[in-house]
Amino acid sequence: MKYFWYVLLGGVLMLSAHAQAGTTVIFEAGFGSKAEVWQPVVQLLPKDIKVINYTRPNLLEKDAAPTSIEQDVRHLLSLVKNAALSNNVILVGHSYGGLLATEVAYQASDIIDALVLVDPTTRAHRHRFNQLNADKVKADDLLLAKYMPAHLLKHYSNLTKELESSSDVIYPIPPQLKTVLLSSTQVHKSPMVIEETQEGKKLWLSLHNELFSQVLDGEHIRMSDVGHNIQSDRPELIAAIIQKLVTELD
Template identity: 40%
Template sequence: MRSLLKTICYVYLLLLGCTSAASSSIKVHYQNDYHVIFLPGFSVQQRDWQPIIDELPATIQSSFHESILFDNNNQSLSIEQHIACLNKLITKIRLQQKVIIVGHSLGGLLATEYVKKYPQNIDALILLDPSVMQQRVWFKQFDEKRIKQDDEKLRSFLPHRLKTVYNHLISELDAADRQVTPLPPSTKVTLFTSMKVPTNPLFFEETQQGKQLWLKLHTALLENVEQQSHILLSDVGHNIHLERPELLQRKITETIDYQHGINEPSSE
């Protein structure tokens, strides 16, 4: 079996990372007219993303969100609460800069749900294998027994407090409508979808059937988007930012250049 660390990393597919403006350790150093906000998955620390941040041009300002899981009353945060936290931060940043969000896994879910509610606040969106609100509904319809087994497998690796968070969040996903709500037409989006199937899939999301449903979910998100780039990666797993950091770095700089009218975004 894979290491405990790698197993817990796959909780990204089912859990959501978020920080509040008051509780997060966000380093802000305004240098340019664009601000990149990194939204990671569950329990991801800044050191996992720091090599990417360090390689960005010095003129690109960025913020990284350390994941928090509970509010001041020790209750698990809902997705709506995460969105409210993010909106407080973005509202402040937009007083001085335009905003680009980079969201991975369920950090990508947070990003898409935020944009659906506040499309005017985001200038561009870069999504790395994002989770989708409807994913568990779709997955359980295809193989509910397997999804329940996967849930138990994940719970066996989580400490008690994280089990509470996990249960709360998947209950929100289980209650979602089956119909995917597309992103607003005006959203400028680059979406990377991992199509790599490992030799020994650990969870349903890694199987061939899971990957096909994952692709359909991502396609549905982009259905109405006028300016979009959907990039399928057959040789890269879920953690695209770790396996292909140079790809993400290039996409960030290209996106900002394109916003300035410097070039056309590449297809990879």
């Protein structure tokens, strides 16, 4: 598949040069991840699907100031609104990108035709996990700081503070929005962080169940054989889901 590269709103976009179909698929990556993480999925999509796969502006420069959830949502929402002027829109988000996609869906469900959430984070994540085991959450933060690139530490600190100041309520995805939610339920043999433990996975799934609770048209896929990075381990599944949605919309 061939691509052209553009700069738009401070982020790098990858647009399919062959796109002719009436659907645009917008990908949003997880925390600290760039557009490249979606490549295993993108390369499996037909050439007639328009793809917008971008890196959030705050990740393009190592000394960039942290952006808030609201700023990242506003950036993504502008892409959705622009794409919706001429195409159907499928919004795909992983982890933190899933949180952003969900926030956009709350604001613009009338112009999004389908939502694909890949093991998404939720607004209530920090609250619920602190209730489960606050000491473990704090220890995990210290552990992650040892492995996290220095330029991401300030972004992570900013994000955790925002999540802890957010509501602990899960607002369900709008009922009318066609949604596919993929949840990893795999318990790691040697868990590094609380989310990988049996109790952590149980809580993670309960958050997803609340998120999906009112969806009238969709599917919640629970996967016990794959970890958090489903887009890397099972790209063919996500590509097939997107292709099915495109066919239904077109």
